[in-house]
Amino acid sequence: MTKDIKTITLGCRLNSYESDIIKNYTNNSIKNNIVVVNTCAVTAEAERQSRQQVRKLRRNNPDAYIMATGCAIELDQTTWNNMPEVNKIISNKNKLNPSLWGLKPEINNKQAIKEDASHLNNLKEYKEKTRAFIRIQNGCNHSCTFCVITIARGNSMSVPSGLIINEIKKTVNSGIQEIILTGVDLTSYGEDLPGKNNLGKLVKKILRFVPELQRLRISSLDAAEIDEDLMEVFKNEQRLMPHLHLSLQSHDDIILKRMKRRHSTIDAENLIYKLKEVRPNILFGADLIAGFPTESTLAFKNTLNAIKKLNLTFLHVFPYSSRPDTPAARMPQIPLKIRKERAKSLRNLGNNQFKLALKKSINTFHKVLVETDTGIGHSENFLPVKVRKASERKIYNCKIIGIENNMLIGDIYESL
Numbered sequence: 032m033t034k035d036i037k038t039i040t041l042g043c044r045l046n047s048y049e050s051d052i053i054k055n056y057t058n059n060s061i062k063n064n065i066v067v068v069n070t071c072a073v074t075a076e077a078e079r080q081s082r083q084q085v086r087k088l089r090r091n092n093p094d095a096y097i098m099a100t101g102c103a104i105e106l107d108q109t110t111w112n113n114m115p116e117v118n119k120i121i122s123n124k125n126k127l128n129p130s131l132w133g134l135k136p137e138i139n140n141k142q143a144i145k146e147d148a149s150h151l152n153n154l155k156e157y158k159e160k161t162r163a164f165i166r167i168q169n170g171c172n173h174s175c176t177f178c179v180i181t182i183a184r185g186n187s188m189s190v191p192s193g194l195i196i197n198e199i200k201k202t203v204n205s206g207i208q209e210i211i212l213t214g215v216d217l218t219s220y221g222e223d224l225p226g227k228n229n230l231g232k233l234v235k236k237i238l239r240f241v242p243e244l245q246r247l248r249i250s251s252l253d254a255a256e257i258d259e260d261l262m263e264v265f266k267n268e269q270r271l272m273p274h275l276h277l278s279l280q281s282h283d284d285i286i287l288k289r290m291k292r293r294h295s296t297i298d299a300e301n302l303i304y305k306l307k308e309v310r311p312n313i314l315f316g317a318d319l320i321a322g323f324p325t326e327s328t329l330a331f332k333n334t335l336n337a338i339k340k341l342n343l344t345f346l347h348v349f350p351y352s353s354r355p356d357t358p359a360a361r362m363p364q365i366p367l368k369i370r371k372e373r374a375k376s377l378r379n380l381g382n383n384q385f386k387l388a389l390k391k392s393i394n395t396f397h398k399v400l401v402e403t404d405t406g407i408g409h410s411e412n413f414l415p416v417k418v419r420k421a422s423e424r425k426i427y428n429c430k431i432i433g434i435e436n437n438m439l440i441g442d443i444y445e446s447l
Contacts, residue, residue, distance in 0.1 A: 039067070047164060068099045070099060070104055076352065082103075098120070100121040102179070167212050170184045176362075180215055246272055248272045273411055279319060279337075338381060346377065392431045396431070418443060
């Protein structure tokens, strides 16, 4: 008799994707009640919460066999190996090896990345869902001065397009209507593969070879580079949703250089304006760091002002968190109180921008994918919508008639 594997996920969409796969592996081991904690290390607070989650889990489930994986493990294996609450740790590069959950020996990194897509048996998880994440890439080749991703996840490794398309086909055949491509550095997709590959070419292949896929999204992109193929798809293909989350981090050129980002403020502005030109209804989100070392009042105001200037709608704001063994940790630090104050200011303005986007949507029409039994879903440009009298989890053409609880209210114009 097989036993289920439970997962607890902290952190990014990539972790969520990986946890969905892990919890549907078959537990053929002699261990009962396996729980896998997929940790995060984007900030010191995220690491603390990961450890806290494990301790809480042990208190509430004293008989559980607790396995820990994720980025926090990679940064401090000694601490995690010495935690009495943890029975076993699994490296990031091997977390999607199904044999590990039967407690068999680990496999090497290259074999793991090749098997990620071919060992997917998480389709039963999608029976009650309408959207699914698909990992196309892992790791990063760029060393931003504040980031530990290259330590935690290694260099960029792309999943071959054939495996991605096969996974998407299976996922769509299970009932999924929207796919979100995810990874650590999506704009680097294909650099390690033979031939001329890039993200835009991959998106073209997906839309060509999976015609039954109704909606495709891209999660987060580096503002330094979007290839011409991808720009062309945004212009010509309505199934690619008009929403992008950009890894901006700051909008001050001095700070961007000290972060070792690859884009300038002009690069970010030109990219956003060009995308708005080809897709007028596109909305943007952004990652922003408040209080990066040496950030002056003027540098912070440049970032604050960019929220309105670039019409950013969805913000992920983090007070700067010093990461071990990074160049930024050795720079002059901004007091924590100021970092938190600046983060609060960014979030407040971001909330105002979000509310403004909702107001501008009243009396417009949107195609909304309903994702819950209560009629809640998202428009093409990712605004949350509650569709009145929606009876199924599918796409409805809706007229937006109002706002309630920071959510658009839509009346069904027609179902699609």
